[in-house]
Structures are given as structure tokens and as C-alpha cells.
Amino acid sequence: SxxxxxxxEDLEFMNNITESLDIDYxxxxxxxxxxxxxxxxxxxxxxxxxxxxxxxxxxQYKKIIKDIDIDELNDDILVPKSLNANLRLYQKIGFKWLKxxxxxxxxxxxxxxxxxxxxxxxxxxxxxxxxxxxxTKPTIVVTPSSLTLNWQSEISxxxxxxxxxxxxxxxxxxxxxxxxxxxxxxxxxSYDLLKRDIDLYKKKxxxxxxxxxxxAQYIKNNNxxxxxxxxxxxxxxxxxxxxxPIENSLSELWSIFxxxxxxxxxxxxxxxxxxxxxxxxxxxxxxxxxxxxxxxxFILRRIKKDVLTELPDxxxxxxxxxxxxxxxxxxxxxxxxxxxxxxxEIKNRGFEASQMKILALxxxxxxxxxxxxxxxxxxxxxxxxxxxxxxxxxxxxxGGHKILLFSGYTSMFNILxxxxxxxxxxxxxLTGQTKVPERIKLVDEFNQNDNIKVFLIxxxxxxxxxxxxxxxxxxxxxxxxxxxxxNQATDRTYRIGQKKNVQVYKLITKNSIEExxxxxxxxxxxxxxxxxxxxxxxxxxLSKEEIMELFK
Numbered sequence: 001s002x003x004x005x006x007x008x009e010d011l012e013f014m015n016n017i018t019e020s021l022d023i024d025y026x027x028x029x030x031x032x033x034x035x036x037x038x039x040x041x042x043x044x045x046x047x048x049x050x051x052x053x054x055x056x057x058x059x060q061y062k063k064i065i066k067d068i069d070i071d072e073l074n075d076d077i078l079v080p081k082s083l084n085a086n087l088r089l090y091q092k093i094g095f096k097w098l099k100x101x102x103x104x105x106x107x108x109x110x111x112x113x114x115x116x117x118x119x120x121x122x123x124x125x126x127x128x129x130x131x132x133x134x135x136t137k138p139t140i141v142v143t144p145s146s147l148t149l150n151w152q153s154e155i156s157x158x159x160x161x162x163x164x165x166x167x168x169x170x171x172x173x174x175x176x177x178x179x180x181x182x183x184x185x186x187x188x189x190s191y192d193l194l195k196r197d198i199d200l201y202k203k204k205x206x207x208x209x210x211x212x213x214x215x216a217q218y219i220k221n222n223n224x225x226x227x228x229x230x231x232x233x234x235x236x237x238x239x240x241x242x243x244x245p246i247e248n249s250l251s252e253l254w255s256i257f258x259x260x261x262x263x264x265x266x267x268x269x270x271x272x273x274x275x276x277x278x279x280x281x282x283x284x285x286x287x288x289x290x291x292x293x294x295x296x297x298f299i300l301r302r303i304k305k306d307v308l309t310e311l312p313d314x315x316x317x318x319x320x321x322x323x324x325x326x327x328x329x330x331x332x333x334x335x336x337x338x339x340x341x342x343x344x345e346i347k348n349r350g351f352e353a354s355q356m357k358i359l360a361l362x363x364x365x366x367x368x369x370x371x372x373x374x375x376x377x378x379x380x381x382x383x384x385x386x387x388x389x390x391x392x393x394x395x396x397x398x399g400g401h402k403i404l405l406f407s408g409y410t411s412m413f414n415i416l417x418x419x420x421x422x423x424x425x426x427x428x429x430l431t432g433q434t435k436v437p438e439r440i441k442l443v444d445e446f447n448q449n450d451n452i453k454v455f456l457i458x459x460x461x462x463x464x465x466x467x468x469x470x471x472x473x474x475x476x477x478x479x480x481x482x483x484x485x486x487n488q489a490t491d492r493t494y495r496i497g498q499k500k501n502v503q504v505y506k507l508i509t510k511n512s513i514e515e516x517x518x519x520x521x522x523x524x525x526x527x528x529x530x531x532x533x534x535x536x537x538x539x540x541x542l543s544k545e546e547i548m549e550l551f552k
Contacts, residue, residue, distance in 0.1 A: 107260030115495025326381030
């Protein structure tokens with residue numbers, strides 16, 4: 001391609017391409033530029049906004065843009081014959097998008113809403129690769145430990161000719177399995193095992209066709225062993241699957257891009273200087289839009305309401321409760337004490353060094369809202385929230401509903417279990433201590449057994465990888481800092497296969513830290529996911545001012 005600039009737009013254009021395409025003016029002065037293919041997509045977006053500009057694009061350049069632009073795709077997409085699934089149109093488009101990226105050795109982030117079938121779109125790609133190549137290399141899927149068997153189950157469900165190996169067992173077992181990797185089409189391992197086994201993979205010098213980072217928020221921190229290990233695996237093409245590519249800060253997005261296409265978002269130091277600081281600290285709209293153009297070709301995100309027109313309604317209701325009596329006295333006393341401790345701590349150690357102490361104090365306030373006996377021995381008073389929760393639960397069961405009840409505190413389940421037993425309500429419980437085979441058994445039984453009315457699930461353990469469409473009501477007993485975690489939990493039941501309307505209740509204690517957290521969630525939700533074309537900018541980590549606001 002070559003470009004003729006006719007007016008003063010050229011200065012802004014040149015600044016844009018030199019900074020965002022990682023080139024300097026000396027290269028421009030030569031008259032010809034050599035850019036990686038991944039830079040061509042951003043260049044095309046820049047050219048779209050130029051007026052009075054003559055742009056000549058050769059056929060190869062136009063083909064690259066057309067192949068990867070999802071707006072150019074239609075329903076005339078051939079999926080692998082051996083795929084045991086009828087893909088919806090958006091899933092066919094997702095498969096074709098992945099295939100196009102692979103053809104140009106480009107990575108991507110499939111960021112579809114939870115429950116839209118990201119796994120089957122990747123399986124279509126793997127099958128297509130196998131059907132169209134004689135000598136094939138294996139694919140490796142890296143996933144949270146709790147989801148390894150889910151992947152194996154999904155592969156068995158949707159394919160019949162992929163040989164699968166789940167890496168498991170002791171060191172000797174795993175070394176033997178890794179040595180035999182080339183005998184399989186798909187290898188499934190966990191983030192935890194990969195970081196332990198990374199030297200075995202490097203020693204074997206295995207080259208994979210694809211590496212897939214499932215629930216890629218597990219590699220959002222570039223300094224963790226999870227993140228470092230997966231980036232050392234040798235693969236032709238890298239894909240990330242996540243419903244939440246950004247949970248708290250832009251550095252998470254950079255880390256995932258550093259996995260799928262190292263260097264695309266430059267070094268983190270440069271990325272922070274050019275993008276993160278102007279966007280987070282100054283809310284710079286121009287820089288925000290520039291970054292959005294840079295990343296949008298490599299992120300595909302569809303949300304339920306846009307693609308699942310047949311999905312039933314979901315209603316979210318915030319229910320307030322008010323502390324009274326002994327519970328209120330305990331809360332107000334601890335709040336006054338906590339405020340003083342925070343001020344002294346910050347004065348003596350500074351804000352950054354005080355964060356663990358601050359979070360511990362905030363946790364106590366949150367626990368009092370749930371039930372003071374979570375940390376006060378011999379507390380004999382009531383909990384307004386517990387009373388409210390049990391009343392909702394009993395009314396819902398009388399109305400024929402099945403309930404998922406989430407809490408961030410597994411210790412709260414001990415109290416809830418006592419109340420459920422008193423009411424003779426049958427329930428299941430799933431926490432981080434629940435083994436994977438048991439998780440699968442509990443999920444299947446809950447979906448099929450109408451006598452099990454309530455499923456107690458810890459937010460962290462049950463936020464991913466569970467299909468619980470047997471429920472049609474969700475209760476969030478306590479608000480979590482990150483609303484994405486709550487949304488993921490809700491989507492265990494609000495997903496493909498759900499036939500009933502879903503009612504979601506969020507229990508919030510008035511005039512408490514919970515109300516502050518909820519307000520913070522609402523404020524941040526308005527700012528999240530701009531880079532995914534749904535909202536306006538990003539969630540940053542809690543500032544000093546935001547934390548102090550929680551103690552009011």
C-alpha cells in the first residue's frame with residue numbers, strides 16, 4: 001500500500017503511526033515500510049478515519065483485512081464434518097475468525113460472554129486443522145485444575161476422532177505422559193501442573209500447533225509463575241479464552257496480549273507510559289480510542305443479549321436489609337475502632353504498606369454484615385441478612401424454584417446449613433475443597449434431582465466451569481469487590497440451555513460497607529470493558545480515596 005497525504009492531517013497521522021506501529025521517522029523517510037502482519041490491521045483502522053487522503057492497497061493487503069474482519073463474514077462458513085454439534089451463526093463466525101488468525105500466525109482473545117460456547121468454537125478449529133493436514137502437531141489446553149475434566153468431557157461430547165491426554169498424577173507419571181505427547185491430538189493440563197512441569201516441556205522441545213489459555217484471567221499478572229510458564233511453551237498460534245479479559249487494570253490486558261502475541265503491545269514499560277497512565281489517571285479519550293483500535297482486531301466478544309434472542313429474561317433485584325439491636329451495636333463499635341486503626345497505620349507505614357491491614361479490617365466489617373458470629377465467639381444475637389435470606393429461600397421453594405446461593409465466605413455456609421436443616425431443605429455444597437470428580441457428580445445430580453432445592457457455592461470455587469441450568473434463582477449473599485466475579489457466578493445458570501426466566505437477588509446491608517462496595521461496583525461497571533466495545537473505560541485498583549470512603 002502507499003498513501004498520499006494532502007493536508008495538515010499528516011502530522012497527527014504520522015505521530016499516530018510512529019508511536020502505535022513502533023516505527024520512527026527515519027524508517028518513514030525511506031519511502032517503504034516493512035511491518036509485521038499484525039500491524040496492518042491497526043494501520044487500516046487509522047486510514048479509515050483520514051479525509052482527503054488517497055490510499056492504494058494491493059490485493060494481498062486487502063485480503064488480510066477482509067479475512068480477519070468479522071463484519072465481512074457471513075453464514076457461508078463450512079465447519080468440520082466430524083464436529084458433533086450444530087453451530088449457531090455467531091459460533092461459526094467465531095470459528096472462521098480463529099481460523100483466519102491462525103492462517104496469518106496471529107493470536108487472539110475469544111472473549112464471548114460466559115455460556116456462549118467458547119470451547120466448541122476452539123474444538124471446531126482443532127478438528128479443521130486435523131482434517132486438512134496430514135502431519136499434525138498436538139494442541140495444548142491450559143486450564144484451571146477444576147476444569148480439566150470438563151474439557152475432556154466437552155471433547156468427548158463434540159468430537160469422536162481426537163485423541164486426548166489429561167496430564168495428571170505424580171512427577172514420574174507426568175513425565176511419562178509428556179514424553180508421549182506427540183501420540184495425541186489434544187493435551188489438557190492445569191496452570192498449577194504446567195508451572196511445575198515447564199522444564200519437562202522445554203527439555204522435550206515439543207512444538208504445539210495451538211496453545212489455548214482457558215480462563216485466561218489466570219495469567220493476568222505478568223509476574224506470576226502461571227503467566228511465566230505458559231509464555232515459555234513453544235506453539236505456532238496462541239489463543240486466550242476468557243469472559244473477563246480485564247477485571248481490575250490495563251496491565252491484565254497487556255499480560256494476556258504478551259501471551260498471544262509477544263511484543264504487539266510493546267514492553268510493559270512503554271505500554272504503561274503511552275496507554276495505561278493517560279487512560280487510568282487522566283481518562284484520556286483520544287488515547288483510549290487509539291488503544292481500542294489497536295486491540296479490537298484481536299478480541300472477539302459477543303454478549304448474550306445480542307446473540308441469544310431466545311434466552312429467557314434475567315431480572316436483577318437489590319434487596320436491602322437493616323441491622324438492628326446487637327448486630328448494629330457490634331458493627332458501629334468495630335467501625336469506629338477500624339477507622340482509628342487505619343489512620344494510625346497509614347500515618348506510621350504509608351498507604352501502600354498498609355493495604356493488608358486495611359483489607360483485614362474491611363473483611364471484619366463485611367463479616368459482621370453477613371453474621372457477627374463469623375469472627376465473634378459466643379455471639380447470640382440475630383443477623384438481619386440471614387433472616388432475609390432464609391425468608392427468600394423458603395418463599396422461592398414454595399414457588400417451585402431452585403436456588404444457587406453464593407457467598408465469598410465458606411464459613412458462612414456452616415450457619416446457612418444449620419438453618420436449611422432446621423427447615424428440612426435439601427441442599428448441596430461446593431467449595432474449593434470439593435474434588436473435581438465430586439464437583440461433576442454434584443452438578444449433574446442438582447440439575448436432575450428436583451428434591452435438591454439449594455446449592456451453596458463459594459464464589460471463588462464456583463465462578464467458572466459449572467453448568468447449573470437446573471436452577472432459576474441466584475442469591476448473592478454478600479457483594480464481592482469485583483462485579484465480574486458475581487456476573488460469572490450468575491452465568492452458571494443464565495446460559496445456553498436455560499429455559500426459565502432467571503431471578504437474581506443481591507443482598508445488601510444498608511448504611512454499611514456493603515452499600516459502599518455496591519456503589520463502587522456500580523461506578524466501576526460503568527467504566528469497564530470499553531476496549532470490548534460495551535462500556536467506557538477500565539476498572540483500576542482501589543485508590544486511597546476509594547478505600548477511605550469504605551470506612552464511612
